[in-house]
Amino acid sequence: MLPAFHQQSLKMPAPQNNFKSRLAAGEVLIGAWLGLADPYAAEIAATAGFDWLLIDGEHAPNDLRSILAQLSVVEASGSSPVVRLPMGEDWAIKQALDLGAQSLLIPMVDSAAQAQALVRAVRYPPRGMRGVGSALARASRFSGIPDYLATADAQIWLGVQVETRAGLAALDEILTVEGVDGVFLGPADLSADMGYLGQLDHPEVLAAISDATRRIAAAGKAPGIIWTDEPNASRAIAEGARFVATAIDVITLAGALRRAASAGKALRERVTAGAAPGPA
Template identity: 60%
Template sequence: MPAPRNPFKHAIARGELQLGCWLGLADPYIAEISAGAGFDWLLVDGEHAPNDLRSTVRQLQVIASRNAHAVVRPPIGETWLIKQYLDAGAQSLLIPMVESAAQARALVDAVTYPPHGVRGVGSALARASDFAAIPDYLTTASDEICLLVQVENRKGLAALDEILAVDGIDGVFIGPSDLAADLGHIGRADAPEVKDAVRDALTRIVSAGKAAGILTLDASFQAECRNIGASFIATDIDVSLFARNMREGAARARDRLSGLGA
């Protein structure tokens, strides 16, 4: 029996649209609700959200019971940390701040078992192998692991073509917020220079035959990125959705009830 099939990996390889939502509230209840909402993938964020390995595992478990696919973003692309997330059952990883082909090759090694890579062999202990219930896990795991690298500054953009030439990279995600800051437009991912850089990067990614991804809450820019060929697009963030609706709910209640009563 081989490793479980990764539908997200195969869908983006075909260029099929995969709609996603960022999960930053670091809670399995929120993850479960989100997994049943209709998104194709959910990003469990360990870079800018208060997630550790255990909280990530709890979210992987509830997402696995629904139709959405979990993508995990570790805080940094260290081999030892990648090993832990893979053994915990993450099949798709988004690695932040990738700036060179050498870094991309090291990430490919980190998700691949020897003799072709350096991933530690501990599948008997791992949730990924269903605790050794998948007999062919070691020989089939690499086929179903999806490695996404995040390019989000000028250095990464300068090395983008070399990164795209690295075998084993399934997709490249452009991070507009950090890119905006590096381009001198911090807090303004909608700046024309930033959008032009994103458009150019997505075009180069798609032309190289790799899957292209983006997170943007701008509906018109989402459509523009899709027209360029981006295949995995995150359109919402749980923190933003919750905070906005909580504030609006409180404001509506205050407007409705202020001045009433004794």
């Protein structure tokens, strides 16, 4: 007979995905974008108290190793990590999942067929086509989770980004895809595709986002969005958005440093203007 501790270890499942479970419980989660591509900066953000932090592989200079480093420090905090890949390729999804990412956000999804392919990519056979390499993967704690293969699928959260007119046209079909847990609306790309480049708060863009948010919520999926200004973020939450990013580390740091530089120069001018003239 096996020792009691060994019997318990054989029943060890994949770690619980708190981001997924909290959204499933109906919570509204506030997050931030990590674009500095640095684990030290990610750890600072992870101490700030956000519900979730997105490690951006699409528009930030991240690679697999930098994503791993940031994933490690965010996992150790009270914030849930979400990894955004630059594309929905099967091989990229497989690598991110094997690293231990449990919540993925995939950009530019324009059809139900794309969404279905993504669902297959995050699931093991026979329900999907995720490659089986967990024996050497960080996701299984390097074979330390005996039940990882049997329990991993249930802890994966898949979000798709709808950020074009084609995506909005196909939204109702995308929302029927089982395994898509959330739909993120991208204001920047959507406004550009609608002909309003840089005008994220154009009335037509806002109307399209509001309509889509309500449809996503009505379908039982979690709507998500990023708004760094309070009025738009407030409206999004009121309309049903459930995972909302309200800050971007790059913009927060850049803005704070610019204000500090301006304040320092203003201080210099005040002091030097009031200084007594030196000796003749």
